[in-house]
Amino acid sequence: MSSKPSLTLIGGGLVGALLAQQLARRGFAVDVFEKRPDPRTAGFAGGRSINLALAERGLQALRSAGLAEDVLRHAVMMRGRMVHTTDGRSGLQRYGVDDSEVIWSVSRGGLNMLLLDAAEAAGVRFHFGQGLVGVDFDAGRMRVADLDGIERELDAPVIIGADGAGSALRAAMNAHRPLGERTEWLGHGYKELEIPPAARLPPALLRDGGGRDQFAIEPNALHIWPRGGYMCIALPNTEGSFTVTLFLPAQGPYPSFATLPDARTAETFFKDDFADLLPLLPGFAGDYDAHPVGTLATLYLERWHLGGRALLVGDAAHAIVPFHGQGMNCGFEDTVVLAGLLDGNDPAEAFAEFQRIRQPNANAIARMALENYVEMRDSVADPRYLAKRELGARLAGAVPDHFMARYRMVTFTHLPYAYALERGRAQDVLLEQLLRDSPDAASVDLDAAIATLKATLPPLPPLRHG
Ligand SMILES: Cc1cc2nc3c(=O)[nH]c(=O)nc-3n(C[C@H](O)[C@H](O)[C@H](O)COP(=O)(O)OP(=O)(O)OC[C@H]3O[C@@H](n4cnc5c(N)ncnc54)[C@H](O)[C@@H]3O)c2cc1C
Ligand SMILES: NC(=O)C1=CN([C@@H]2O[C@H](COP(=O)(O)OP(=O)(O)OC[C@H]3O[C@@H](n4cnc5c(N)ncnc54)[C@H](OP(=O)(O)O)[C@@H]3O)[C@@H](O)[C@H]2O)C=CC1
């Protein structure tokens, strides 16, 4: 018999399923209660986005779970941002130095189902169609409701909430003892549209590297149509389509979702602002009218746990805006840290240590995700931003142990997010200073710039690249 405590997880989404697998592999008895029916039999229902960008942090967690190869087999590589300007031109801005630094577009439904299979194979017991309703933390008991609303009570002395941004466990914990919760709404919403596979579009439309295989536009990129205060993006799916997301202010003057309430008004807006994209969206009217406007916010909590009785992980603890493509990646990183801490430690100690390690990093990626919205929708087309990017790339090429773009630290290393934020700030000040008297990056004296860099900042810590 194992002396490890039995663990109750709430939520069998991306983070819950991966955490459950890792804990079961370490010998814990794990029960997962998931509000929705089993997506493997009932079909995957909606969710927050159709596909997601998987980066090094998420991949590393999947490697440690023995699942990375399986996931990558169903992923589309994205080398960088393909930026589409209003004049109809496009150009690739690489994310990393070469093809060893890329991100991957994966299907949320496919990934969730793969993780459920893996967790079940590791011995996790799933209870689908069972949503958490309430918890008596003193008695170590919880109430769940099935799909007909019929409630029952169960023992749950140690309970972990991976039940997403609208976490029911968080609400129960907060009612028991306030968690210091604050939600900052972004004020921008999103709507998903679709570019179908090339075969469903007139051949004359296929350009920009598109038409290759079954894809209408370049498959190995994350496409952005930056328009200053708003933008569209598109991520490829394995079967040749792209999921397009329009990000726009929710309220306020044109253009906002409030001023574009239906496909008719939105089509005129797309004709003006996304003229090259609209013809690639044959289902525009139907999708626009049928798909909801998603809300976006950042969640901050002072406390993530209630002694050793309850803990929040993933979006339940630290939901962030999606613009760095890091919410799931951060949640996956959580699972590795937590599984390691629970192994051999009392839950109260493990939970406290988990919060101590992860909270500053969650706060840092929350901030960088907000900043990345401005970068994606606006700065990518700004000459000053491009000059800093180019000078940064020259420095990184010449002294890679001393300079690395913040985006690369976040996306391609395991350096703590808090470190990436702080180092990125210092590097940015330096780049501004170096470019102050130069018209462009090419005219900066590289040897002098390296000397200033080395005099100002210590070398980077050892990089644990994947
Ligand atoms: C538009 C958009 C795009 C995104 N793109 C990316 C990206 O490219 N890369 C990235 O890394 N991240 C991305 N994210 C973030 C990512 O979606 C989340 O960080 C991730 O889904 C968090 O996983 P989770 O398991 O914590 O929560 P969820 O995925 O929300 O899963 C929660 C689970 O708990 C279940 N549940 C809810 N309530 C209960 C209850 N009461 N009882 C039992 N079960 C319950 C739900 O049914 C669900 O299965 C994006 C988010 C959005 C909104
Ligand atoms: N939206 C955000 O970005 C954030 C939300 N929050 C908090 O979350 C709570 C609710 O947020 P809100 O955005 O209004 O609502 P949700 O995002 O929770 O729900 C919106 C819709 O999406 C569905 N949905 C949500 N997650 C999933 C999933 N994993 N799989 C399938 N469908 C899903 C919901 O279905 P169903 O109702 O069946 O769950 C609902 O129909 C609030 O308390 C808010 O403060 C906090 C931070 C960020």
Ligand SMILES: Nc1ccccc1C(=O)C[C@H](N)C(=O)O
């Ligand atoms: N997955 C996303 C979903 C929504 C918005 C952005 C993303 C990104 O991944 C952006 C990418 N990291 C970028 O910086 O170009």
